[in-house]
Amino acid sequence: MKRCFLTHFIAFLFTITFSLISESAAATNGPEMTIMTEMNPVKQSRHPMYKNGLDIIKHTELDYKVRSMPWNRAYRSAKTTNNAVIFPIYKIPNRKKDFHWVCPIASSRNMYLFRLASRQDLHINTFAQTSGKVIGVVKDSMLHQYILKHHQDSNFSLDSTVYDATNIDKLLNGRLDYIAQSEEQLIEYFKSNNLSHHLVKKELLIYDHTLYPMCMAISKGTAQESVAKIIASHHALFGRHDFSPQAINQGFESCH
Structure with a gap:
């Protein structure tokens, strides 16, 4: 009986000690x-x-x-x-x-508009010239907010999705006129999918990395x-x- 009591008492002390150590570590x-x-x-x-x-x-x-x-x-x-x-x-x-x-x-990164190289009908020098065009952008991103704030008077349409890759796929499949994002993001996507850089051209700087x-x-x-x-x-x-x-x-x- 004494041995049983001693065993339980030691186990109790071990449990209390371990608990205190855990709480101390968490603190x-x-x-x-x-x-x-x-x-x-x-x-x-x-x-x-x-x-x-x-x-x-x-x-x-x-x-x-x-x-x-x-x-x-x-x-x-x-x-x-x-x-x-x-x-x-x-x-x-x-x-x-x-x-x-x-x-x-x-x-930080520069942000651009990109288009398909095959779209010879597209050529702009200012964002205002995107009137009537469809631009892909990541929903609620900094770039999305920037375009809405600074270029809302231009008569373009924004197609917002939750992933950059979705926008790039849409551009390559001819469903968008432009995509708005960094060159680094596009390079990463093209590299991971073994795509030629000649498919896409950099059309317009939206803003530079210093902003x-x-x-x-x-x-x-x-x-x-x-x-x-x-x-x-x-x-x-x-x-x-x-x-x-x-x-x-x-x-x-x-x-x-």
Whole structure:
């Protein structure tokens, strides 16, 4: 009987001790962070826009989980979820108040209109000349918002989808006149699908990379200690890093 009591007592002490250690570790690490991203954690694990953001979170030693989803859903989820971050994300004026910001985490990009090389009937010098044309863009993206804000008087139609790849497919199949996105995104798609760059031409610069920084955004419902750790980790890893864009050696031919 005494041996049985002693065994149960030791087991009880072990359980209490383990529980206290676990609670202490959780208190040290802070609440688990949820990473919202439109990028594929497997296929794009080495992409600077994803890797740099993940490296910052890892450096904090906070526990985390990654949720990959379409951009518009990732953005809405990050705004309404406590202890959450979203990256990559451009810091544009109407987003500033919704998050704590860590900038930059990667190089910003020039944004262009692209068209099929075979569409010799299309040739523009200004955005206003897109009147009557159909332009593909990612729904609720920074580029989508920029076009609506700065070019809403032009009589074009926007076809918004949740994935860049969908827009590119539509362009290649002749269902769009133009797509609006970065040259780097198009290069990545063409490379992964073994497509010739001669199929598409770069028609018009919408804006250049100096306009908005590429960032990580932290939800307002995130614990202040976690916010401080993320900011400190960004400074430690990238505080002196030059995020000027790298020259594109094998890009798409310009129409001009």
